[in-house]
Amino acid sequence: xxxxASNNSDCTTNTKIFNYGSAYYAxxxxxxxxxxxxxxxxxxxxxxxxxxxxxxxxxxxxRQTGEGNSVLFNLITETLLTxxxxxxxxxxxxxxxxxxxxxxxxxxxxxxxxxxIISGCEGNLVSFRPNVDGDPxxxxxxxxxxxxxxxxxxxxxxxxxxxxxxxxYIAEFLKLSGEPVSSHTDVSPGEIKITWEFPATAPNQELTxxxxxxxxxxxxxxxxxxxxxxxxxxxxETVISNLNIQQPHYARVSTLRNYNGKELIQDVSTVxxxxxxxxxxxxxxDVIVTESGTLEPExxxxxxxxxxxxxxxxxxxxxxxxxxxxxxxxxxKTGPWTFTRQQGVTFELTIKVKxxxxxxxxxxxxxxxxSKAPNSxxxxxxxxxxxxxxxxxxxxxVYTDKIYSIQQYQVTCIITNNTFNDSVTVNSVSYYNTSDSxxxxxxxxxxxxxxxxxxxxxxxxxxxxxxxxxxxxxFWTKPVEPVLTYSNDNVVNPxxxxxxxxxxxxxxxxxxxxxxxSMIIVVENLxxxxxxxxxxxSIDNMIVYxxxxxxxxxxxxxxxxxxxxxYGGYWNRPLDNQYSYHIAVGFKAKTEDDILKLTTIPGAESxxxxxxxxxxxxxxxxxxxxxLQAVIIIMLLVRRSSGTESEEKRAQSNPxxxxxxxxxxxxxxxxxxxxxxAQSAESEEKRAQSYSEYEEVGLRPASxxxxxxxxxxxxxxxxxxxxxxxxxxxxxxxxxxxxxxQACYENTSIIRNKV
Numbered sequence: 093x094x095x096x097a098s099n100n101s102d103c104t105t106n107t108k109i110f111n112y113g114s115a116y117y118a119x120x121x122x123x124x125x126x127x128x129x130x131x132x133x134x135x136x137x138x139x140x141x142x143x144x145x146x147x148x149x150x151x152x153x154x155r156q157t158g159e160g161n162s163v164l165f166n167l168i169t170e171t172l173l174t175x176x177x178x179x180x181x182x183x184x185x186x187x188x189x190x191x192x193x194x195x196x197x198x199x200x201x202x203x204x205x206x207x208x209i210i211s212g213c214e215g216n217l218v219s220f221r222p223n224v225d226g227d228p229x230x231x232x233x234x235x236x237x238x239x240x241x242x243x244x245x246x247x248x249x250x251x252x253x254x255x256x257x258x259x260x261y262i263a264e265f266l267k268l269s270g271e272p273v274s275s276h277t278d279v280s281p282g283e284i285k286i287t288w289e290f291p292a293t294a295p296n297q298e299l300t301x302x303x304x305x306x307x308x309x310x311x312x313x314x315x316x317x318x319x320x321x322x323x324x325x326x327x328x329e330t331v332i333s334n335l336n337i338q339q340p341h342y343a344r345v346s347t348l349r350n351y352n353g354k355e356l357i358q359d360v361s362t363v364x365x366x367x368x369x370x371x372x373x374x375x376x377x378d379v380i381v382t383e384s385g386t387l388e389p390e391x392x393x394x395x396x397x398x399x400x401x402x403x404x405x406x407x408x409x410x411x412x413x414x415x416x417x418x419x420x421x422x423x424x425k426t427g428p429w430t431f432t433r434q435q436g437v438t439f440e441l442t443i444k445v446k447x448x449x450x451x452x453x454x455x456x457x458x459x460x461x462x463s464k465a466p467n468s469x470x471x472x473x474x475x476x477x478x479x480x481x482x483x484x485x486x487x488x489x490v491y492t493d494k495i496y497s498i499q500q501y502q503v504t505c506i507i508t509n510n511t512f513n514d515s516v517t518v519n520s521v522s523y524y525n526t527s528d529s530x531x532x533x534x535x536x537x538x539x540x541x542x543x544x545x546x547x548x549x550x551x552x553x554x555x556x557x558x559x560x561x562x563x564x565x566x567f568w569t570k571p572v573e574p575v576l577t578y579s580n581d582n583v584v585n586p587x588x589x590x591x592x593x594x595x596x597x598x599x600x601x602x603x604x605x606x607x608x609x610s611m612i613i614v615v616e617n618l619x620x621x622x623x624x625x626x627x628x629x630s631i632d633n634m635i636v637y638x639x640x641x642x643x644x645x646x647x648x649x650x651x652x653x654x655x656x657x658x659y660g661g662y663w664n665r666p667l668d669n670q671y672s673y674h675i676a677v678g679f680k681a682k683t684e685d686d687i688l689k690l691t692t693i694p695g696a697e698s699x700x701x702x703x704x705x706x707x708x709x710x711x712x713x714x715x716x717x718x719x720l721q722a723v724i725i726i727m728l729l730v731r732r733s734s735g736t737e738s739e740e741k742r743a744q745s746n747p748x749x750x751x752x753x754x755x756x757x758x759x760x761x762x763x764x765x766x767x768x769x770a771q772s773a774e775s776e777e778k779r780a781q782s783y784s785e786y787e788e789v790g791l792r793p794a795s796x797x798x799x800x801x802x803x804x805x806x807x808x809x810x811x812x813x814x815x816x817x818x819x820x821x822x823x824x825x826x827x828x829x830x831x832x833x834q835a836c837y838e839n840t841s842i843i844r845n846k847v
Contacts, residue, residue, distance in 0.1 A: 120233035120240075121220075121254050125201040127153070131262040133169055133195055135187040139257030141219035143175045149217040150240065151258060152202040153195050160246070165200070165231070167242035169193040173217055182219075185261075200231075201260050204240055219257040227255035272306075272345045274367030276451045281372035282337055286364065287329040288345045303348040306330055308341050312363060322348070335369035338405040340448055342366060368407035368447040374399065374455045381441070381458075383495055385432075387465035387557045393435055395462075398428035399443065399455070407447050414442040436464030466491040466498065466551045466559035475533075479541035479570045485533035486562065489551055496553040498529040503536065504561070509544030512571065512607035512682065516540045525552060542571040542607040542683060568683040571607040574600045574644070576677075576691070584675075584695040586702045589666060590652040593675055593693045598644060605644050609682045610660060613640040614690065615653055616674035618698055626676045628687050639664045644679065654701070669701035 136151045152170035156163060171188055205216045221227070231249040269289035279285050286306055304327070307320040318341065323330045325347075335341060343364040378401045385394045395415070402408055402425045413420040413429050416439035423429050425445070433439060443456035471487035484503065491498050503524040510516050524536050529551075539545065546566045551559035576596035585592040598605065616626050616636045630636045639653060641660025653675055654667030667673060675696035678687040 120204045121202060121230045121256060125228065125256075125258075125260075127195050127197055127199040127201075127260065127262055129262060129264040130194065130196050131264040133171075133188050133193060134261040134263045135185055136171060136173065137183065137185045137259040137261060138173065138217075139219040140175055140182045140184055140217065141257070142215035142217055145214040146175070146217040147206040147211060147213035147215060149173045149206070150204040151218075151260070152204065153193075153260065154200045154202045154244075155196070156198075156200065163246045165244040165249070168195060168199060170202075170204075175217060195260075195262055201256075201258060203256055203258055221255045223253050224255055225253070227253045230254040268345060268362045271362055272343050272364035274343065274364055274449060276370045276453075279331055279370045280333075282335050282369050283331050283333045284335060284341070284343075284367055284369045285329060285331050286343045286345070288362070290328065290347075304330075305346045305348050306332065307344050307346070308332055308335065309344075310339055310341060312342050312366075314342070314344060314363075337369045337371040338401075338407055340366045340368055340407055365449070367449040368451070370451075371407075371445070371453045371455060373457070374401065374443075379443070379456050380428075381460070383463060387435065387463065387496075387553070387559070389465075389560075391435070392432040393462045394430060394432055395441075395460075396428050396430050397441070397443070399425075402426060402445070405445075408445045409448060410446050412444045412446070414444070415439055433462045435462055437462050461494070463493050463495050465557070466553070468560040468562040469501070469549050469551065470562070472547075472549055472562045472565045474565055474567045476535075477567060477570055479572045480539050481535055481537045482539060482545070482547075482567060482569065483533065483535045484547065484549075484565065486549055488530075488532050489559070491551065491559075496555060496557055498551045498559075499554055500529060500552040501526045501531065501534070501549055502552045502558065503534055503547055503549050505536065505539075505545045505547040507540070507543055508546045508566070509568075510540075511544075512542040513540055516543055539569050541569050542681070544568050544683070570684060570688065571681045572600070572604055573689045574598045574605065574608065574679060576689075578694050584693070584699050586699050587652075588669065588702055590654040591667065591673060591675065591696070591699050591701060592650055592652045593696050594650050595642075595647060596677060596693075597649075602645075607681050607683060608644045609680045610641045611644050611647060612638050612642075612660075612662070612678050612680060612687060613651060613653065613664075614676045614678055614687070615639045616676070617668075618672040618674055626674060626690060626692070628678075628690060631687075637665070638662045641680070667701050672698045672700040674698060 133153060138151070149172075150170045151173055153168040154165045155168050156165050158164050171186065173184075173186060175184065203218060203220070205218075206213065229251050230253070231244075232252050232254070233244065233248060234250055269291070272286050272288045275285040275287060277285060288304070290304075302325055304323045304325065305320060306323060307314065308318045309316055310318060318336075319332060319334065321330060321332065332343070345362055345364075378399055380396075380398045380400070382396045383393050384396070385391055397413060399411075402411065405425065408425045411423045411425050411427070411429070413423065413431070415431050415433065416437075418431055420429055420431060438459060438461045440457065440459050442454060444452055444454050446452050466489050469486040469489055472484060473486070474482060474484050476483040486501070489498060503526075505522050505524070507516055507518055507520050510518050524534060526534055544566065545568075546564045548561040548564050550561045553559065575598070577599055578596050579594060583594065595611070598611075614626055614631065614636065615638075616630075617634075619635065626636060631638065639659070639662055640651060641662050642648075643660075653664065653673065655664055656666050657664050673696075674692065676690055676692045678690035680687055
């Protein structure tokens with residue numbers, strides 16, 4: 093290595109240097125060695141001039157601003173040089189680690205050496221030579237004894253020729269072909285893909301590009317690095333993970349170089365535009381979807397949607413909701429958002445956010461079915477009715493909904509008719525609830541008597557919503573049963589052909605009796621020699637039959653059962669004195685098909701007409717019984733014979749009634765049909781046949797109201813039974829004409845099944 097007294101031979105470094113030595117005094121040079129490209133300072137390469145007891149030497153980069161007298165020189169960066177190992181032929185490379193100073197094309201290289209007189213050193217570490225022709229001119233600082241400074245003016249410098257064995261290594265900015273681009277393709281939530289372009293070949297220089305460095309920050313100045321990663325020079329894209337999806341980001345891509353295997357500082361980076369990380373579907377707790385509104389028919393359901401997590405989201409400027417065919421676009425991100433849908437429809441709800449980088453993400457996509465009122469219960473049926481209550485039942489409902497559930501059933505009853513009870517108000521409404529949803533029958537108490545009600549039922553849901561109403565069921569409450577009294581000396585008087593009973597007194601008020609149509613007399617033939625209990629269901633028109641009907645406000649105090657007359661449209665058929673009879677009284681209401689308050693008349697539990705011996709003493713000899721029977725037979729034959737003569741005489745005086753054996757007579761009782769006269773033996777025989785036919789089929793004369801009529805035998809004379817009783821009950825009996833037209837008889841009223 094040549095020193096001051098050099099032989100001017102070439103040095104053996106990688107640069108041709110000769111006649112370089114080391115100085116003995118302090119100086120400062122700003123060489124006209126200028127930087128040729130923008131970049132980062134990577135290191136210094138210099139020739140050792142004095143390796144021991146040297147004066148401190150600083151290599152630096154200065155930048156000029158202004159011209160002429162206004163020129164200024166400012167220090168950009170400086171490095172204290174050290175000799176370290178001088179065994180490499182006097183050439184030293186000093187690496188500058190983690191430099192962040194950017195140097196620019198046109199900046200000056202500078203060298204500062206400490207004053208050896210002040211510090212007691214012996215010379216300059218870096219070789220140089222002064223005033224050699226061909227060397228570049230340099231700005232030399234005047235006043236050499238002054239300490240280092242970071243600014244010089246035009247008055248602080250002079251110009252001389254200087255050569256210095258010093259080189260600066262600059263990592264040139266290797267610029268990308270364009271800005272890095274963010275992409276949401278093939279990434280997961282919290283990630284972003286960064287892509288960039290880079291020249292296929294890098295400049296051939298000692299510092300080679302080995303990696304790309306990708307950094308993320310929440311601001312374009314990169315004051316705070318959130319994440320970074322190194323990527324091989326062979327790649328042009330990478331995915332950055334674990335980003336905050338609610339925060340905008342910037343990315344920059346830089347090149348990294350090395351020297352002899354050592355990683356150096358990165359080159360200048362290229363910053364991307366703002367971007368936001370990919371986001372996925374939100375968790376269910378972040379999306380609040382509420383449904384409201386009434387479940388009335390034709391009413392739409394109101395949906396309210398809000399996403400609370402978006403309130404603090406700096407990446408989302410607007411939201412778009414799609415619900416089926418409807419859409420709410422460019423909505424403010426905080427919500428809530430509302431829309432309506434019909435009941436019982438299924439639709440897909442999609443929430444899409446538009447990010448600041450223009451990308452759109454679907455953050456919610458679910459299928460919804462709007463609530464719908466449950467169907468009306470089926471099978472609404474009335475079971476038991478009284479004057480103040482009713483029991484109804486229905487089929488249970490199957491109902492599934494995400495909001496509502498059946499809590500109870502509600503029965504709504506409206507009074508629709510008060511004809512027979514004007515103390516109540518028509519159209520008044522009452523509500524009755526079951527105790528729970530499993531109950532499918534209900535007994536409603538405290539109703540008004542003999543009033544028509546119309547009732548429906550619906551499901552009572554949570555949130556006080558109601559389902560659809562069922563079909564209505566209409567019914568009448570029964571009337572209050574009449575209060576009956578009998579006289580204390582009530583006596584049943586059987587005769588040869590009839591049984592006369594006392595009818596009860598009705599002590600109920602006229603208002604209560606408004607709803608009653610008639611009082612009826614029911615007879616049971618105890619042919620089995622055993623009394624039975626008369627019930628509504630036992631009336632079969634054969635053994636048990638209705639024999640008379642009277643208005644509850646107009647009837648006689650007594651009645652003779654078996655007098656062969658018509659009462660209120662019912663035939664009071666003759667009795668057979670071979671049998672006993674059970675006689676009861678009942679009532680028909682205007683709103684009921686059933687017979688109400690069917691009770692036995694006191695003393696008439698088992699009564700036989702008086703023309704027959706009821707029984708014989710126990711232990712009477714059998715022979716006596718046989719003789720008694722013979723006497724009875726003879727008496728019957730004699731009676732029939734005498735009856736034949738009288739019948740012949742009556743037949744002559746009344747020829748037109750021979751066929752049916754009828755003879756007009758005066759009324760016996762008020763509201764009672766005409767008596768049937770005595771007849772000849774032949775007519776008696778026919779009548780007996782006729783009676784037996786009636787007894788077998790339970791026929792009675794037809795009324796204009798009843799159906800299912802049969803016919804009576806033809807008669808030879810006009811005969812009309814239009815008594816007061818029949819007229820008031822609107823029963824009209826057909827005339828029997830001389831032309832032998834058949835008169836219509838009908839079966840005793842059939843009691844229909846209960847409601």
